[in-house]
Each structure stands twice: as structure tokens, then as C-alpha cells.
Amino acid sequence: MSNSIEIISWNVNGIRAIATKEALKWLDERDTDILCLQEIKASQDQIPDTLFAKQHNEIIINSADRKGYSGTATFSAIKSDYTSTCKDIDTMNEGRIIEQHFGDVALFNVYFPNGQKDDERLSHKMKFYDDFLKHCEKLREEGKSIIICGDVNTAHREIDLKNPKANSERSGFLPIERAWIDKLLEHGYIDTFRYVHGDVEDAYSWWSYRFNARANNAGWRIDYFFISEDLAENLEDAFILSDITGSDHCPVGIKISI
Numbered sequence: 736m737s738n739s740i741e742i743i744s745w746n747v748n749g750i751r752a753i754a755t756k757e758a759l760k761w762l763d764e765r766d767t768d769i770l771c772l773q774e775i776k777a778s779q780d781q782i783p784d785t786l787f788a789k790q791h792n793e794i795i796i797n798s799a800d801r802k803g804y805s806g807t808a809t810f811s812a813i814k815s816d817y818t819s820t821c822k823d824i825d826t827m828n829e830g831r832i833i834e835q836h837f838g839d840v841a842l843f844n845v846y847f848p849n850g851q852k853d854d855e856r857l858s859h860k861m862k863f864y865d866d867f868l869k870h871c872e873k874l875r876e877e878g879k880s881i882i883i884c885g886d887v888n889t890a891h892r893e894i895d896l897k898n899p900k901a902n903s904e905r906s907g908f909l910p911i912e913r914a915w916i917d918k919l920l921e922h923g924y925i926d927t928f929r930y931v932h933g934d935v936e937d938a939y940s941w942w943s944y945r946f947n948a949r950a951n952n953a954g955w956r957i958d959y960f961f962i963s964e965d966l967a968e969n970l971e972d973a974f975i976l977s978d979i980t981g982s983d984h985c986p987v988g989i990k991i992s993i
Contacts, residue, residue: 758981771844
């Protein structure tokens with residue numbers, strides 16, 4: 736492929752709830768080529784057929800073994816050459832990864848683990864991070880360009896959340912978690928939103944349901960698109976669709992030539 740495409744990523748926090756709210760209908764009027772959803776909380780037979788009218792050439796559902804938990808889904812107008820759910824990384828079968836290859840480009844839709852429950856869960860999150868990066872690096876050695884999107888469950892820098900000092904000891908903004916994003920960038924990946932917009936402030940993708948956080952824009956930027964640096968010249972735009980409601984997250988996206 737060598738055409739310009741739009742890819743959108745959204746943690747919907749329950750695809751059945753989103754369908755009830757008709758919160759995906761806006762996609763019928765938008766020229767989006769690939770839609771990556773996280774935290775669908777549903778098995779394939781529970782995915783409503785009323786999400787949108789738009790037809791897709793490929794639909795991939797990766798549900799968690801645990802009912803009503805986690806899970807990812809990708810709806811694509813473009814047929815991929817290869818797909819995987821990366822069970823060697825997602826060892827707990829939580830439906831966290833969808834990998835697709837489009838020629839020399841590998842696209843990942845990922846719902847990275849949350850580490851807030853306890854130290855054991857934080858350790859699992861960090862291992863998932865490291866195993867995932869190793870997998871991407873192996874693909875790059877094989878000549879693939881990489882696009883990573885999804886809920887990373889970590890704000891990278893102080894500019895990426897409203898109250899950094901108050902959250903400095905909370906999983907999602909721990910030094911060890913932030914250091915992994917540093918490591919990702921050091922390995923030659925680009926945070927597309929910062930690449931396009933620089934240090935723009937008050938740009939968030941998740942808001943707590945508590946304390947009227949969204950109305951006050953007291954949020955976190957934890958949903959990302961990263962690309963391998965060889966795709967930098969192909970990147971046309973990166974954006975946050977903060978006006979789209981229906982979840983505690985909002986969609987993020989890129990336009991890119993691949």
C-alpha cells in the first residue's frame with residue numbers, strides 16, 4: 736500500500752454499553768480505514784451488529800477468557816496479510832493484543848495491563864511491556880515498520896496529566912512505568928501526538944468518572960499512537976477527539992501513508 740489512511744483507537748470501556756449509547760455512529764460519517772477498540776468486555780457472539788452501518792473487510796475480535804473483562808477488537812476496511820493475538824505476550828489470555836500485517840507494516844492494537852491492583856499486577860504489567868517491545872524489535876529486524884496504538888495505561892511526562900505531583904506514587908505515573916516509555920522512544924519509536932503538536936498542554940484522553948473530572952479537563956493522556964521512526968515522513972497528522980463521549984476515554988488517531 737502507498738495510500739493515506741486514517742486509524743482511530745478508542746478504549747470504549749464496554750462495547751455493549753457503547754452500542755446502547757449509539758456512541759460509534761459518528762464513524763458512519765467519517766472516512767476511517769481502521770478502528771482499534773480496547774476494553775470491549777465481550778465475547779464475539781456478544782458484539783452488537785448495530786455499532787455502525789459501515790461495512791468492513793476484516794473484523795478481528797480478541798476476547799479475554801474471563802467473561803466481561805478486557806478484550807480488543809479491530810474493524811478494518813483493508814484486508815491484512817497476517818493476524819495474531821500474541822499469546823506468548825498476553826500469557827493470561829486477557830485479549831490484549833491484535834497484530835496485523837499490511838505488507839511491510841505491522842499494526843498493533845493493544846490494551847496494556849493496569850498495575851494499580853497490587854505489586855504482582857504491576858510486575859505483570861512491566862513484563863508485558865518488555866515482552867511486547869522485544870516482539871516489536873524482532874519484527875523490525877525482519878524489515879517491518881511498526882504502528883502501535885491503544886491504551887498504554889501510563890502517562891509519560893508531567894505534561895500528560897493534570898495533577899502529576901498528586902499522582903507520583905500511583906500506578907500509571909510511576910517512575911518505572913514512565914521509564915519504559917522513555918525506553919520505547921530510545922529504541923526509535925515516535926509518540927505521534929507530541930511529534931505533531933509538541934508540548935501542547937491540557938491534551939488528555941482519559942478522565943475519571945469522579946469529581947466531574949471531564950468537565951474540568953482534569954485528565955490523563957494514556958492512549959497513544961507510536962510509530963517506528965522510519966515512518967516519520969509518512970505521518971500526516973495525529974489527533975485527540977476529545978469531543979467524542981460515551982466512555983471515560985476518548986478516541987485518538989493518526990493519518991499516515993503506508
